Amino acid sequence: MPGELAHDLRIPRRLDEQARQDFVSSLRGFVLHDMANDLREVYHRDVLPEATRRLGHEPADSGEVHRALKSNLTFQLYSAMRVNAQEMVWDSVRAPVERNAAWINARVEEAARQAQGSLTLDPELELPRNVSALDVHLMPGNYDSEHGPGDASQGALYDNGTVVFFMGLLGPDQGDIGRSIARFMRARHPDLQPQKMLDLGCTLGHNTLPWAETFPEAEVHAIDVSAPVLRYAFARAESMGRPVHFRQMNATSLDYEDNSFDVVWSSMFLHELPLKDIRKVLREAHRVLRPGGLMLHMELPPNKALPAYDGFYLDWDSWYNSEPFYKTFRDQDPAALLAEAGFPADGFFEHVAPSVNWYGEDTFDQAVGEGAAVGKDTGRLAEGVSWYFFGARK
Numbered sequence: 296m297p298g299e300l301a302h303d304l305r306i307p308r309r310l311d312e313q314a315r316q317d318f319v320s321s322l323r324g325f326v327l328h329d330m331a332n333d334l335r336e337v338y339h340r341d342v343l344p345e346a347t348r349r350l351g352h353e354p355a356d357s358g359e360v361h362r363a364l365k366s367n368l369t370f371q372l373y374s375a376m377r378v379n380a381q382e383m384v385w386d387s388v389r390a391p392v393e394r395n396a397a398w399i400n401a402r403v404e405e406a407a408r409q410a411q412g413s414l415t416l417d418p419e420l421e422l423p424r425n426v427s428a429l430d431v432h433l434m435p436g437n438y439d440s441e442h443g444p445g446d447a448s449q450g451a452l453y454d455n456g457t458v459v460f461f462m463g464l465l466g467p468d469q470g471d472i473g474r475s476i477a478r479f480m481r482a483r484h485p486d487l488q489p490q491k492m493l494d495l496g497c498t499l500g501h502n503t504l505p506w507a508e509t510f511p512e513a514e515v516h517a518i519d520v521s522a523p524v525l526r527y528a529f530a531r532a533e534s535m536g537r538p539v540h541f542r543q544m545n546a547t548s549l550d551y552e553d554n555s556f557d558v559v560w561s562s563m564f565l566h567e568l569p570l571k572d573i574r575k576v577l578r579e580a581h582r583v584l585r586p587g588g589l590m591l592h593m594e595l596p597p598n599k600a601l602p603a604y605d606g607f608y609l610d611w612d613s614w615y616n617s618e619p620f621y622k623t624f625r626d627q628d629p630a631a632l633l634a635e636a637g638f639p640a641d642g643f644f645e646h647v648a649p650s651v652n653w654y655g656e657d658t659f660d661q662a663v664g665e666g667a668a669v670g671k672d673t674g675r676l677a678e679g680v681s682w683y684f685f686g687a688r689k
């Protein structure tokens with residue numbers, strides 16, 4: 296069952312809409328749990344022996360597992376169900392978002408009149424094709440479509456849709472990733488007292504705000520290329536009393552001075568960029584960080600850290616969910632990418648932070664304090680919920 300958004304931009308849902316959203320969340324749960332377990336079993340029992348005989352070795356990477364499974368009926372049924380469930384996520388929230396679009400847009404204008412933070416858009420900014428030419432994860436209109444002047448409704452579509460998609464796992468403000476990682480870093484690095492922080496590819500700011508909450512002394516900046524989601528993020532942050540400075544900007548070319556931030560981070564952002572842009576973003580993050588500053592990125596774990604089947608399972612999105620850059624990114628070695636961007640090789644770290652929302656504050660504090668993360672897997676592979684991230688100090 297999806298959770299309920301708990302912030303002032305929450306839009307009212309009719310009972311039939313609520314029922315439809317509950318159904319779609321449950322359907323996703325069925326596909327990602329029951330059907331996924333069947334698929335794993337069918338692979339190991341029926342597909343692997345034949346593929347191993349044909350190849351002369353066990354499928355060794357995600358691509359070989361995918362090729363071995365492609366003609367299998369269980370895989371085809373799983374994929375068809377999952378694609379349909381994905382489309383139904385957006386369909387289930389589209390009507391209430393459209394009905395409330397004028398109200399949402401009015402909230403943005405209202406926020407601008409009495410803002411503690413700021414919103415700076417750049418109408419001249421050329422959108423990169425990874426945004427303008429795609430409907431990422433099959434979201435109609437993507438992050439950037441504007442249905443009229445000053446429109447923020449793609450932000451509302453993403454906010455309401457991801458509650459259904461994540462089945463409420465991210466908590467009522469959808470901030471679990473940012474909250475879990477920021478608190479993990481504060482606990483592990485008591486010396487970390489940032490004064491200025493930057494979130495790259497912030498979308499709704501739902502993972503920006505928990506960093507602001509965890510480090511209340513810091514000035515918080517967040518950028519994205521897409522104006523509609525930024526408008527929504529700004530109104531959402533203001534409604535929660537969190538002053539954040541949102542700017543429309545390409546992360547490959549940051550309009551900030553050298554050595555100006557203590558922390559630069561992103562969540563679920565890099566995998567949506569072509570590799571050439573990921574390299575530019577990491578170099579830019581390095582440039583704007585102060586010496587000793589911290590950069591980190593939450594993502595799904597790289598293929599090299601996983602068995603071939605698990606890698607294939609996570610790469611599914613790249614083939615079937617309009618996430619064309621996802622596999623290329625997951626095939627990289629994060630430590631090598633950071634070294635190329637100028638970070639010292641011995642500064643590299645990677646962690647798995649337990650989810651505050653899933654385990655509760657006490658278990659979280661205990662696990663992080665003891666130096667052990669709960670669960671070793673992350674995202675869709677996990678029994679519980681944990682978040683992988685990697686980074687380095689400049």
Ligand SMILES: C[S@@+](CC[C@H](N)C(=O)[O-])C[C@H]1O[C@@H](n2cnc3c(N)ncnc32)[C@H](O)[C@@H]1O
Pocket residue numbers: 423425426438472495496497498499501502503518519520521524544545546547561562563564567568572
């Ligand atoms: C998956 S969303 C990020 C989600 C969000 N950070 C979170 O915590 O869940 C990817 C975002 O990156 C933005 N984006 C894509 N390419 C970008 C670029 N080159 N520079 C800045 N933002 C970009 C998109 O507009 C979109 O809002």
